[in-house]
Amino acid sequence: MKDLTKRQQEILTFIEHYEWRNGYWPSIREIQEKFNFKSTNAVMGHLRALEKKAAIERIPGQARTFRIHRPDTPERNELPENATEVVDIPVLGDIAAGYPDRVEPAGEIGRLQVDIASAGFSNRRRSFALQVRGDSMVDAEIYEGDMVVVEPRDPRDGDIVAALIDGETTLKRYIKKGNEPPYLKAENKFYPELYPINELTVQGVAKAVVRSL
Amino acid sequence: MKDLTKRQQEILTFIEHYEWRNGYWPSIREIQEKFNFKSTNAVMGHLRALEKKAAIERIPGQARTFRIHRPDTPERNELPENATEVVDIPVLGDIAAGYPDRVEPAGEIGRLQVDIASAGFSNRRRSFALQVRGDSMVDAEIYEGDMVVVEPRDPRDGDIVAALIDGETTLKRYIKKGNEPPYLKAENKFYPELYPINELTVQGVAKAVVRSL
DNA sequence: TGTTTATGTGAACAAGCGTCCATTGTCAAG
DNA sequence: CTTGACAATGGACGCTTGTTCACATAAACA
Known part of the structure; x- marks a missing residue:
């Protein structure tokens, strides 16, 4: 996976965080609101970039269907300092x-x-x-x-x-x-x-x- | 949670299973297809029943936003026979x-x-x-x-x-x-x-x- | 200096999708 | 026999949502 820009990392973190809290993925307009974008296309650009860099995967045309390409967010509570991967x-x-x-x-x-x-x-x-x-x-x-x-x-x-x-x-x-x-x-x-x-x-x-x- | 009918249990199982495989929830029409319903309203009826029986929760009007009310599907591989709850x-x-x-x-x-x-x-x-x-x-x-x-x-x-x-x-x-x-x-x-x-x-x-x- | 990359705005379209209304049929309980 | 829960059909409406086109700006780069 290529390196993400700061903004792309923010978007990705939000998407993961949202799923973690809600159990389902955000819509594009929810991401837009979170970052105060005036256009959904700002989100689209970042998602395209994240997809090109193989950070996420999506099903074209279908709502709220993300897949994060990365080992899952580690369990936040019992974080073993040097967990065996x-x-x-x-x-x-x-x-x-x-x-x-x-x-x-x-x-x-x-x-x-x-x-x-x-x-x-x-x-x-x-x-x-x-x-x-x-x-x-x-x-x-x-x-x-x-x-x-x-x-x-x-x-x-x-x-x-x-x-x-x-x-x-x-x-x-x-x-x-x-x-x-x-x-x-x-x-x-x-x-x-x-x-x-x-x-x-x-x-x-x-x-x-x-x-x- | 009240007891579910056989059909309701089937629907619920499919929803869980779908999420487990895909990482996101099914749409109503996907459930419809799975069960060969000729109308989406058949699904709606079952979802309403599941919601009334507090088996699931949904966000009105929003696509693919289920929440299953129940301890998560147990990890399918390492199932301890008498797991401590x-x-x-x-x-x-x-x-x-x-x-x-x-x-x-x-x-x-x-x-x-x-x-x-x-x-x-x-x-x-x-x-x-x-x-x-x-x-x-x-x-x-x-x-x-x-x-x-x-x-x-x-x-x-x-x-x-x-x-x-x-x-x-x-x-x-x-x-x-x-x-x-x-x-x-x-x-x-x-x-x-x-x-x-x-x-x-x-x-x-x-x-x-x-x-x- | 021209070109790409990253980041946005703005508006609009079309398909996906949840929802609702009217109806039908079955089966067990009262 | 009637009532109510359960299961399902059929069609339609309209919001949600992903997608696209045109355009703008600043930074990095060659």
Whole structure:
């Protein structure tokens, strides 16, 4: 993430602070009021900048839908002075297809420690890890035996996702252009590129790869 | 909270689940789609019911602004089988007036264990406790020496709030009718009722009172 | 000196979205 | 049989909100 200007940092802090207090995100006009801008476009400019610098993410056209790209605001009360920047997450060898998109913790087969900074994922959400079987993603440099850290959330175009196909969870790239239906794509030139999807169940988005050497 | 019907529970679960995955709340039409309703009003009915049963709270007219009334969804991975329903919160004797609405953890003077169930507050937000000085709230049955559990969030009409007046944090009832400016009210008939507010700084909303016997 | 970057103003548009009214049907309680 | 809670359809209204175009200013830069 590039460095933010002072003003951009102020905006970002306000957005985080607002969510922390209210449980939902501010609207653009609420940000405008807070900073006494006379135009909403002042906010738009800063948001565009924050987005370009990968500090935030937004869903175009939808109200109050921010995502902050950064480990979550640390818990404000019990701040361990030198907190270990490591998250302990379960390794699920198998993902049941119960409630759509819901991961069943039953299948835990181990635990994995991941450095927060290296995997840019939000520690507030519940992440899990999957061990890669097969070679469908070798062109994305993900190999058999690697551990993929998956964060449950809706995918966006270009994300590598853990998805349920024929009762099995596989790793694929998620492609969605405009209003066309999404499809999945294996990153291996020897595999068919397109996986048309009747009913797509995405378990989550891959945020990091951990390879034991 | 009254019992929810099966359908209401489904809606509630979806809303929580959606927020958990996306970081923001669903719109009414997104809920509609999920359940294949042919009308948004089906959702409205359920939301009204959930609100009447105090399961959720909403800001009228504002998009994607839910609040779930219940201890947060338990962390899905490390679920202790018999988790203690107790939250450990700091006791702040003094609240500095640095960043507006931000509590400085520096002034911690102790810790307090509170039963989650008895205090209906969300454990995800950062709560703190204040020891009551003075008798301005005796008519609300809050007495000197009591511990008040405060949750940082924006107040609504009728809430008892910890507010900053003349550099001191006091406990008052927050009154806001329609578009009129808000004011604070002491719950002691020997005190002046109205506290007009030039610049109001509310530290948070009181969610529980703990009295050591 | 011209150009980019950061920061704003001002006004307007259109889609997203919450809300409301009128109606229908089911089912259990009184 | 009637009443009321529950569940849902269908259509419409209007505020909320994200977005965009045109334009202005100061600082940094080459």
